[in-house]
Amino acid sequence: MPSLSSRLARLRHIVFDMDGTIYLGSRLFEPTLPLLALLRRLDVGYSFVTNNCSRSRAEYIDHLRRLGIAAPPDAVVVSTHAATHYLRRHAPHARRLFTLNSPGADDDLRLAGFEIVQESPDAVVVGWDRTLTYDRLCRTAWFIKRGLPYVATHPDRVCPTDEATVLPDCGAICALLETATGRRPDAVAGKPSPTMLQEVLDRHALAADDVAMIGDRLYTDVRMARDAGVLAVLTLTGEASADEAMSLPAPERPELIVRDLHDLAQQLRAARQ
Numbered sequence: 001m002p003s004l005s006s007r008l009a010r011l012r013h014i015v016f017d018m019d020g021t022i023y024l025g026s027r028l029f030e031p032t033l034p035l036l037a038l039l040r041r042l043d044v045g046y047s048f049v050t051n052n053c054s055r056s057r058a059e060y061i062d063h064l065r066r067l068g069i070a071a072p073p074d075a076v077v078v079s080t081h082a083a084t085h086y087l088r089r090h091a092p093h094a095r096r097l098f099t100l101n102s103p104g105a106d107d108d109l110r111l112a113g114f115e116i117v118q119e120s121p122d123a124v125v126v127g128w129d130r131t132l133t134y135d136r137l138c139r140t141a142w143f144i145k146r147g148l149p150y151v152a153t154h155p156d157r158v159c160p161t162d163e164a165t166v167l168p169d170c171g172a173i174c175a176l177l178e179t180a181t182g183r184r185p186d187a188v189a190g191k192p193s194p195t196m197l198q199e200v201l202d203r204h205a206l207a208a209d210d211v212a213m214i215g216d217r218l219y220t221d222v223r224m225a226r227d228a229g230v231l232a233v234l235t236l237t238g239e240a241s242a243d244e245a246m247s248l249p250a251p252e253r254p255e256l257i258v259r260d261l262h263d264l265a266q267q268l269r270a271a272r273q
């Protein structure tokens with residue numbers, strides 16, 4: 001196994017989780033822009049990944065731009081794109097999709113070359129439909145029950161919120177559909193599925209050794225990185241603590257823990273000297 005420093009020295013691409021890693025809510029972390037500038041100087045590419053498919057890729061690019069981050073369109077990978085990655089490999093005939101999705105996610109599916117249809121679909125995609133209606137739930141259950149390929153975008157049961165409400169997310173909607181149809185999704189594409197990182201690797205023609213994934217959650221970001229064989233980096237600016245990370249069995253632990261993105265920048269510089 002190459003040393004950590006030699007792995008950092010040969011990195012060609014870093015994949016960032018967003019909330020808790022590069023910003024918290026609407027507050028950009030101070031070391032984010034300097035790290036991205038360093039990566040551009042070192043000719044290291046970067047992508048941003050998120051399970052939250054209630055926004056489209058274009059909406060995320062806008063959001064990042066408002067925070068001062070210039071990101072080319074293909075630098076953002078939403079769980080919707082991981083779902084298309086799965087469909088291309090496992091249901092290559094599927095062009096016509098019935099979806100339970102927010103409008104932005106349907107936009108991304110269309111841009112990826114799929115058609116959104118109401119009748120005679122080839123496959124079903126369930127995301128986080130914030131415009132959910134009973135009628136569409138019934139139609140979705142019907143197509144699932146008929147045995148069509150069925151992909152969920154991500155496993156999250158709720159979306160965290162500080163408001164006085166609960167936001168049932170894709171995982172909760174799939175649980176309802178499982179109760180109604182007896183079927184679970186054939187695949188759940190977003191984090192922690194390595195499908196999400198495979199989408200990034202394929203898009204930029206990268207090998208797992210060329211890539212690091214950095215995030216603030218152990219059971220999504222770090223787990224996905226370990227399963228995909230990319231360097232797993234935990235940042236302590238969000239959910240998980242170093243103690244929690246070290247209490248995991250060795251194969252599930254992050255391979256590098258950084259205090260924040262400034263710490264990562266320092267380690268990258270040191271490894272390349």
Ligand SMILES: [Mg+2]
Binds near residue numbers: 017019020215217
């Ligand atoms: Mg996060």
